[in-house]
Amino acid sequence: MLLDERGVSTLSNLPTADFTFDPYQPGACVAGLRPYRTKSYRLDGEELGDKLVVHNYGHGGGGITLSWGCAAKVRDMVLRHRIQNETTEREVAVLGAGVMGLTAATLLLDLGLDVTIYFDRKPVETTSYKAGGQWAVSLLEYSKDFAKVQELQYILRTAYTMFKASIGKGFGVSEVDNYSVNATSGIEVVHDLVPGLLPQREYLKRLPFEGHDTSGYRYRTLLVEPPIFIPRLERDLKARGVTFVNRRFINSADVLTSLTQKTIINCTGLGAKDLWNDSDMLPLRGQLAMLRPQPNLEYLYGQNGYLFPRNDHVIIGGTVEETCDETFDPERCRELVEYMAGAFGQRPPVPMPEFHIHHPRNERLVDPRLSISL
Template sequence: MSTITTLPTPDFTFDADAPGACVAGVRPYRMGAYRLDSEQESGKFVVHNYGHGGAGITLSWGCADKVKQIVQTFLATSPETEVAVLGAGVMGMTAATRLLELGLNVTIFSDRDPIDTTSFRAGGQWAVSIIETAGKEDELKGIIKTAYNTFKDGIGKGWGVFERPNFSIKETPGLELVLELVPGLLPPRQDVNPMPFQGHNMPGFEYQTLLVEPPTFIRRLKADLDTKQVPFVNRRFTSKADVLGSLTQKIIINCTGLGAMDLWNDSDVIPVKGQLAMLNPQLNLQYLYGRNGQIFPRTDHVVIGGTVEKNVNNETPSKAKCKQLVHDIAAAFGVVVPAAPVKLPKWHIDHPGNERLVDPRLSIR
């Protein structure tokens, strides 16, 4: 007789009014494919590294390595020592980290602190999701391989990376792409029947992938660059002419994400808003899960996400949408979301059971 092990059910208690409970960010999605190439203009060598949609964290180290190769090839005929990296998100900071390995003096220019970027708001699933890759399949093989192996090497070393099973009711396109392009990189996908969760008597799939926690990863990238004395300059560029005309560095790495839409007049870049509900951390949950949305149990929060709003360019979270996210995914476990804990007024907490005497509304003069 086979015994089916049921994995722990998340505690779906959610208070949408709590500070930081609802988060929204805008993915830098590029129609056709992400941009990773170089051009020369007005005496500058510009490397573009933007448009990674919902996969920027995932692909970051692989793209950074590619940026390094492009710059290294340029340096072979045009020796330079200074480089300007535009953007302090994951693309800018991983590229800067790799460029230091070439002995270059790197300066990062950004109009946001790393903890205010889209990168900091990402969920953290290692999967090539919500991105177009047309014609980039060969390049992507190398990028995926480098990115995955770099993250995997970072497990247990303070980068916020964990290896986790990822359960999904349907095939997950962002992981299927990896299995297809780089066979053998991830362990093979397993069929599971039934899914090992309360309320799930249907089949599904189990992948083995990584969870990359952006709050830890982004802070670590910044801390390491600080240690290496890389200057972060707060600066907003208004146009391509502003970039090309005002920077003294001849090599410029454009990692401005959604900013490239206006800065480089790239009409292929479009905003794709995503929202996240942040629940209390639950360290007993050691899996990722996808059905009616996605669950990423991180050490700072259990994050529930999965919304995709094309052409919406604002970072204002909707409490209603976040509540719906939690409600929908809880329903998959057959759970009704408990009401948010009742907030007791201070007089009640200080004097439990003695309200009538201390409630300023009830006290008898």
């Protein structure tokens, strides 16, 4: 990077978004519930009678990011169980058609298994389809137990490598700069856990944007666009013979008695709260404002909230609210846009709406140093 004699970036400003936004236009606002699990995401197997159930849910604000890595762990667990039990049956049931179910199904097919996906919501209606799509580990609890940390390192390495290998192949994945005012903990955690996986962050004495005279950081990470990625996974699975069955399960007994498959992969996200009676699951709502697509914007930006330019929209988000109400509030989305426009000097500065939430045990869940939460 070019610096002047004071060490200040000589980069000229990058383009500013057009913040024109009418929250009452159809499709202008979106809300989704992150499947947050208070102790840690769940990735383990249990034998129930003659069935193996592998759980893969509770990935909070990082499910897209971790998906391929968790899918690889699911595949390995199923393979090990098959070898140990000398199983020849090929039928597998995957519960859930979000990113966790679709990626797990993809890698199980590679074992030569016959996969059926059961879902209550089809892929384009899932939380996964609504996600922003930055490759970062946000709003995710994980166990600090040594073996679990090693597992997460494997997941991150595998997921990043697979996403990176799919750039330019129609999966909606690209490598992007992310500028942020404060250190972005969702990316910092990757640097801490797997040093060298992502390019090093760069400290900038001034962020190269209109309205900014503050220092910040430039990260290099991936953007995974769910409106491209999720339908692509679904198409590929169907082309490889996977059947999708619309079926809502009421509880674990319903799953175990009604399915004939002896291997069941539980990727039901927030649904696992009721389905598997998991009281550690907590819905964290995120609201997004969807602005018109702006191909001249080629960077992600974060300052409490975030701005992600994608092919379908420029999205502005970052709110975190503990509620099971999945509806959006147009006025809240308008505030999000006003806030972001203020950060770029396009409007008078206003505070970020409803960013911080509190854990039921009254601990602050969102680190106050966070610049981005997803």
